[in-house]
Amino acid sequence: MNQHYDVIAIGAGSGGLSVVEKAAAYGKKAAVVEMNDDLGGTCVNRGCVPKKVMWYAAELAHAQVHARDYGFDLTPGKVDWTKLVMKRENLIDGINDWYRDDFLAKAGIDLIYGQARFLDAHTLEVRGERYTADHIVIATGSRPLVFKDIPGAELGITSDGFFELEEQPQKVAVVGGGYIALELAGVLNALGSDTHLLHQGFPVLIGFDAMIQQGLRKQMEADGITFHDNDKIASIEKQNNGQLTVHYQSGETLENLDQLIWAIGRVPNTDDLGLNTIGLQPAKNGLIDVNEYQETSVAGVYAIGDIINKRGVQLTPVAIAAGRRLSDRLFGGMQGRKVDYNLIPTVMFTHPPIGTIGLSEEAAREQYGDEVKVYQTDFNSMYYSFVKHKVKTYMKLIVVGKDEKIVGCHAMGKGVDEMMQGFAVALKMGATKQDFDDTIAIHPVSAEEMVTMK
Numbered sequence: 001m002n003q004h005y006d007v008i009a010i011g012a013g014s015g016g017l018s019v020v021e022k023a024a025a026y027g028k029k030a031a032v033v034e035m036n037d038d039l040g041g042t043c044v045n046r047g048c049v050p051k052k053v054m055w056y057a058a059e060l061a062h063a064q065v066h067a068r069d070y071g072f073d074l075t076p077g078k079v080d081w082t083k084l085v086m087k088r089e090n091l092i093d094g095i096n097d098w099y100r101d102d103f104l105a106k107a108g109i110d111l112i113y114g115q116a117r118f119l120d121a122h123t124l125e126v127r128g129e130r131y132t133a134d135h136i137v138i139a140t141g142s143r144p145l146v147f148k149d150i151p152g153a154e155l156g157i158t159s160d161g162f163f164e165l166e167e168q169p170q171k172v173a174v175v176g177g178g179y180i181a182l183e184l185a186g187v188l189n190a191l192g193s194d195t196h197l198l199h200q201g202f203p204v205l206i207g208f209d210a211m212i213q214q215g216l217r218k219q220m221e222a223d224g225i226t227f228h229d230n231d232k233i234a235s236i237e238k239q240n241n242g243q244l245t246v247h248y249q250s251g252e253t254l255e256n257l258d259q260l261i262w263a264i265g266r267v268p269n270t271d272d273l274g275l276n277t278i279g280l281q282p283a284k285n286g287l288i289d290v291n292e293y294q295e296t297s298v299a300g301v302y303a304i305g306d307i308i309n310k311r312g313v314q315l316t317p318v319a320i321a322a323g324r325r326l327s328d329r330l331f332g333g334m335q336g337r338k339v340d341y342n343l344i345p346t347v348m349f350t351h352p353p354i355g356t357i358g359l360s361e362e363a364a365r366e367q368y369g370d371e372v373k374v375y376q377t378d379f380n381s382m383y384y385s386f387v388k389h390k391v392k393t394y395m396k397l398i399v400v401g402k403d404e405k406i407v408g409c410h411a412m413g414k415g416v417d418e419m420m421q422g423f424a425v426a427l428k429m430g431a432t433k434q435d436f437d438d439t440i441a442i443h444p445v446s447a448e449e450m451v452t453m454k
């Protein structure tokens with residue numbers, strides 16, 4: 001006999017778990033289908049969580065050097081990579097267990113193991129069994145992209161492979177210029193790997209404010225990362241000793257690499273869901289078009305998280321918010337409840353971290369022309385006063401119109417990762433430059449510069 005549910009989510013990641021959690025809280029019968037043994041999706045297993053552990057370790061590597069400059073009698077040591085990875089994986093195992101034993105079981109949400117495929121708009125097949133639901137939410141996330149047409153591409157790993165590394169590569173190439181490439185390169189470099197960043201021609205972090213693009217590049221180079229610009233990879237070859245050589249189209253080579261990491265983008269997991277059987281045609285990039293209520297073109301079928309066809313919203317809190325709001329609307333009687341995709345704050349865990357909300361200066365000028373005014377500062381945070389390893393802090397506010405409404409807020413520097421959430425609330429509430437000026441500064445912290453910019 002078929003199992004019938006009010007809602008089934010495909011994918012037990014950030015989005016899928018959130019939609020069923022809320023549905024169950026409203027007393028609805030909910031199930032989530034997951035094809036991996038581990039629950040929590042990309043963020044928990046191959047994304048935010050393991051990445052942040054590695055970032056903390058990398059920050060500690062820098063802090064040891066800084067501590068010496070503060071007068072501590074210590075010799076900075078190398079990390080025991082195996083120990084670090086073991087501890088990180090123990091943390092993740094604990095989260096996986098919690099999702100299964102507490103989160104799902106206690107809420108009475110059914111977990112269906114296996115790969116889901118649509119039979120019709122209200123029926124899924126998982127390992128030969130049929131499951132039906134009034135509402136089906138696609139939350140299948142994405143996977144790393146690899147350049148398949150480059151000979152030897154398979155010799156490289158992806159961000160997934162990075163989190164499986166049991167040994168630290170001594171010499172490593174990271175290919176890509178987006179946030180994942182830069183974060184991984186930053187971690188490896190700080191932990192002592194000879195790190196090379198390979199990207200093609202454009203500035204790093206496309207779409208970000210130029211202050212951030214340039215400031216980060218400068219800092220990464222100062223910290224020892226070697227950038228290889230403008231040269232296309234022709235092939236990758238394994239040397240006799242097992243190390244890798246990158247051959248560029250120019251004839252140049254980069255040799256003796258222990259690892260090459262592809263971080264060149266992600267592809268949505270929408271290709272094997274049987275979407276054609278329900279008449280749902282993803283866009284050319286494989287992403288699914290949804291309206292403001294996460295509804296696809298097929299009644300009763302929704303899409304949330306990394307698979308939706310919107311630029312720059314592939315983030316865990318966005319997937320979670322979309323899942324929760326969808327259940328609020330479908331089961332909680334909150335008509336019109338939806339995600340506002342404007343002013344999504346985000347942090348990049350580079351060294352130093354970057355925080356950003358709203359429009360870059362370039363995008364603001366395109367949208368508002370001469371109405372745009374920019375407030376900008378850069379300074380050395382007090383922390384670095386007598387530390388030899390100098391790391392600058394940069395801040396920028398982009399305002400428009402006579403009332404100087406803030407449409408963009410960007411920062412890079414120590415502590416900005418924890419600083420931006422509060423500023424995001426202010427921007428969401430429509431803060432003006434005058435509101436910032438009227439706010440008494442906290443002293444001495446870097447954040448005070450945000451409310452004292454001239």
Ligand SMILES: Cc1cc2nc3c(=O)[nH]c(=O)nc-3n(C[C@H](O)[C@H](O)[C@H](O)COP(=O)(O)OP(=O)(O)OC[C@H]3O[C@@H](n4cnc5c(N)ncnc54)[C@H](O)[C@@H]3O)c2cc1C
Nearest residue numbers: 011013014015035041042047116140141305306314315316
């Ligand atoms: C290296 C890295 C670092 C990141 N860092 C951050 C960060 O710091 N902050 C942040 O906000 N975001 C970060 N992200 C992005 C974040 O992880 C994603 O935006 C988020 O996980 C998307 O959630 P989701 O629910 O759409 O998909 P996912 O969390 O990927 O979940 C999808 C789930 O669906 C399952 N699935 C797929 N197809 C099927 C099927 N047919 N049947 C059953 N199950 C299926 C998958 O196994 C997976 O478990 C990072 C991503 C990466 C790769």
